Amino acid sequence: MKHTILKCLGIAFVVSLGIAPAKAQNTLTDPEIAHVAVTANSIDIGYAEIAKEKSKDADVLNFAKAMASDHKAVIDQAVALVTKLHVTPADNGVSKKMLADAEKTKKMLRSKSGKAFDKAYIDNEVAYHKAVIAAVETVLIPQSHNAELKDLLQKVAPTLKTHLEHAEMVQSNFNGHGSKHMGKM
Amino acid sequence: MAASIWVKCKQAALLPVICLLLNSCTDNTADNGIQAETAPAAEQPKFEVLTVEIKDMKFVPDSITVKKGDEVVFVNRDIVTHCVTEEKSKAWTSGMILAGESYIWKATESAAYICAIHKVMKGKIVVQ
Ligand SMILES: [Cu+2]
Numbered sequence: 001m002k003h004t005i006l007k008c009l010g011i012a013f014v015v016s017l018g019i020a021p022a023k024a025q026n027t028l029t030d031p032e033i034a035h036v037a038v039t040a041n042s043i044d045i046g047y048a049e050i051a052k053e054k055s056k057d058a059d060v061l062n063f064a065k066a067m068a069s070d071h072k073a074v075i076d077q078a079v080a081l082v083t084k085l086h087v088t089p090a091d092n093g094v095s096k097k098m099l100a101d102a103e104k105t106k107k108m109l110r111s112k113s114g115k116a117f118d119k120a121y122i123d124n125e126v127a128y129h130k131a132v133i134a135a136v137e138t139v140l141i142p143q144s145h146n147a148e149l150k151d152l153l154q155k156v157a158p159t160l161k162t163h164l165e166h167a168e169m170v171q172s173n174f175n176g177h178g179s180k181h182m183g184k185m
Numbered sequence: 186m187a188a189s190i191w192v193k194c195k196q197a198a199l200l201p202v203i204c205l206l207l208n209s210c211t212d213n214t215a216d217n218g219i220q221a222e223t224a225p226a227a228e229q230p231k232f233e234v235l236t237v238e239i240k241d242m243k244f245v246p247d248s249i250t251v252k253k254g255d256e257v258v259f260v261n262r263d264i265v266t267h268c269v270t271e272e273k274s275k276a277w278t279s280g281m282i283l284a285g286e287s288y289i290w291k292a293t294e295s296a297a298y299i300c301a302i303h304k305v306m307k308g309k310i311v312v313q
Contacts, residue, residue, distance in 0.1 A: 062301075062302075062304070065302075066302045066303060069265065069266060069302075070265040070266075073264050073265045073266070073284065074264065074265075077264050155241075155264065156264075158241040158242045158243075159242055159263070159264075159265060161242070162242035162303050162305060162306065163303075165305040166303055166304060166305050169304065169305055
């Protein structure tokens with residue numbers, strides 16, 4: 001039951017990442033999957049960099065630092081793997097859509113400051129990690145052909161889930177303290 | 186690089202086995218009442234070395250019971266950096282444990298700990 005709900009949620013998130021339409025037309029190749037994986041990680045590093053510039057909240061800064069470091073570690077692994085396999089990541093519609101969406105989100109984040117920025121950043125981290133986890137589990141892992149690529153994606157999944165839990169923890173602290181002073185975002 | 190890390194990990198993993206072997210040797214000697222010519226009993230380590238793996242963003246096992254003087258080796262099997270930090274007052278920390286590296290904690294007193302990088306990662310050590 002719970003699994004079915006998660007699946008439904010997953011599909012919703014995948015749609016929000018722009019992966020579902022691509023799946024409907026045709027499946028992703030391994031070089032495309034590698035490109036999507038690297039793009040998804042780079043995007044979160046981009047968000048973290050904005051947070052490091054704009055936030056003064058210790059929890060947000062700590063989280064952003066972890067995101068920058070962990071997602072770089074994943075990219076390093078992905079690059080090492082494609083180098084070893086002599087594969088060149090291939091740009092594709094999914095990567096393009098993700099980057100276009102990320103540009104909009106970054107613009108939104110840059111327009112905010114103070115507590116409103118912290119909340120917007122963490123809310124986006126929660127939503128983004130949910131979407132990426134769903135994409136990794138329902139699209140990228142099942143569509144990977146190369147066993148090592150599949151392994152790497154499977155190894156990354158728990159990292160993403162821990163990031164989500166961590167983001168939700170920071171988010172719940174904000175909701176606990178901030179709701180008295182701030183109206184609805 | 187990778188090879189030396191593996192050797193390191195393997196050594197860490199083997200330590201408890203070595204300790205067990207040494208202990209069992211000592212016991213046998215005592216049971217048989219034969220005075221062995223090997224190292225005297227006084228030089229046998231009395232403490233144990235236990236391993237906690239940091240794997241898939243979890244401390245495994247997340248709860249461990251040790252004796253004072255034992256050593257706990259935290260081995261990072263993940264691709265990301267972790268740390269081990271005393272939770273309540275940050276009394277001690279491993280500092281960054283890079284992927285493939287490990288940290289040895291000497292058991293002094295019981296502690297609940299977290300990874301200060303990923304604050305949802307938790308574990309505890311009970312020192313008896
Ligand atoms: Cu950690």
